[in-house]
Amino acid sequence: MSGRGDVANVDSAGRNVLAIDIGSSSVRAGVADATGKLFSTERRAPAMREQGDAGDLAVEFDPEQMWNLVIETARAAVSGLAIDSESIAGVAVTSQRQGIALLDRDGKTLYAGPNNDMRAVFQGAAIDEEHADLVWRTTGHLPSHLAAWARIRWFQEERPALFDRISAVVTLSDWIAFRLTGELSVNHAAGVEAGLIELQTGEPASDIAEALGLSRVSVPRPAAPLAASGSLRADVAEALGLGSDIPVFNAGPDTQTGLYGMGVTAPGATGIVAGWSCAVQRVTDCPLLDPERGLWAGRHVEPGRWILESNLGIMGGAYSWLCGLISPGHDSGEAMNRLNRDVLDAPAGGSGLTAHLGPALTNMSSAELRAGGLVFPVPLALQAPTPGEIARAALEGFGFAIKSGIERIDELSGTPSTSLATSLALGGGMIRSSAFAELLASILGREIEVGGADATLSGAAMLAGRALEGSAGPNAALTIRVSPDRALSSDYEYLYEEWLQRTRALGEMPV
Secondary structure, X not given: OEXXXXXXXXXXXXXXXXXEEEOOOOEEEEEEOOOOOEEEEEEEOOOEOOOOOOOOOOOOEOHHHHXXXXXXXXXXXXXXXXXXHHHEEEEEEEEOOOOEEEEOOOOOEEEEEOOOOOOOHHHHHHHHHHHHHHHHHHHOOOOHHHOHHHHHHHHHHXXXXXXXXXXXXXXXXXXXXXXXXXXXXXXXXXXXXXXOEOOOOOOEOHHHHHHOOOOOOEOOOEOOOOOOOEEOOHHHHHHHOOOOOOEEEEEEEHHHHHHHHOOOOOOOOEEEEEOOEEEEEEEEOOOOOOOOOOOEEEEOOOOOOEEEEEEEEEOHHHHHHHHXXXXXXXXXXXHHHHHHHHHHHXXXXXXXXXXXXXXXXXXXXXXXXXXOEEEOOOOOOOOOOOHHHHHHHHHHHHHHHHHHXXXXXXXXXXXXXXXXXXXXXXXXXXXXXXXXXXXXXHHHOOOEEEOOOOHHHHHHHHHHHHHHHOOOXXXXXXXXXXXXXXXXXXXXXXXXXXXXXXXXXXXXXXX
16 A cells, blocks of 8 residues: 655655654555655555464564565655655654564564564563552553563463573564664663653663563663664665665654654643554653553653553544444545545434444553443334444544543643643544544544644654754644534533443443
């Protein structure tokens, strides 16, 4: 899958950036200028490896095939543009959070896995039973089955021969930067997400490793923010069709990189990165730990900044599934477009229909399965919901979940988002549904700045551009503003309370 921007405006003076993004559902690459304006994008499905007897919850990349896909996707993003390779001044890498790679002492990849590799659920539960206080205090993240140490413990227990060969653990963006340059380091923000780096100091989380008896597994040195990880290896530069000695920048975790791509960097600013999953993040000037451990704390890719996060779970994935049911035979993007008008023509509240398809305010320290579904008046023979009403109910449910997340962040930070001078930003793949931004603005009752669907690629390019030439910030033309419908906002106040009541009731149902 590919896309082309305005090729005529590609900077030919050597200030463009090749950005690479590694996720569980795709490998993406694009060429952008230093302001984050994308001129091309390419996407490939990831390469997975059979798990044998590792269990149904195990998911794993095929490391060498994934590396080949990175080269293929990045090369396609560059070759489709009528530009000289010398116009690429840097390469930037970002990746999903909690994905990790394990390396032996020679740098060979023993394992590379996405964040949906759940093989270590039981090892994570055992870690939390004994060390939850230490893990939370050090990283601001629970549960531990999402972190690197639980997976390492799984290999120790289930694959001891492979465990004995493990020398170092890194995040996925660190791994790709290493393969590009031959230099090994850990991004400070990505490392916190994987449990490898301390939230407060940005140094390796050695206390956790020691407490778990895993100190023999090395966490490489943290790279300085905005510093290059190294330069492209000669063979990689040749494979990509690029010049030699191009610096490579590890932009870090995709969510925070997406925040940067939307210009969400000042303390108090709030960003919603609504892609396959959805995170609401508030920028802070110091770490804030939730006493109830329901909100995550993390490091921003902006130096000297942290984030407070309400993680709402799968959103774009749930909507893609629903669109596929409603509009079979079309890919998710086309199905979203086909439904936009029907959604906006449907009444608020979907004629009594409410949707609970996943996104909700979740206590991440004890995330577990919960009940969900579509709730509508019966009998259906009297008032069967239309496709537009079903899709609208889903989007409204997503908006209500976002509102609940913002309210929880407001409560902990002590600063209501409605009083902030900074605006609220929305980005990620869900903005491909233009109806979603319109409904969300009315649900929240405030103006929203809508960035790009590829905010992570743009943010990675901007970070590299800043390091290369001190770029002032994002291109204002990349952002549009969506204002609320005040009459609709009034209706949504009641509908939101109704959604909250049903969400609580479903949360009490056994699964």
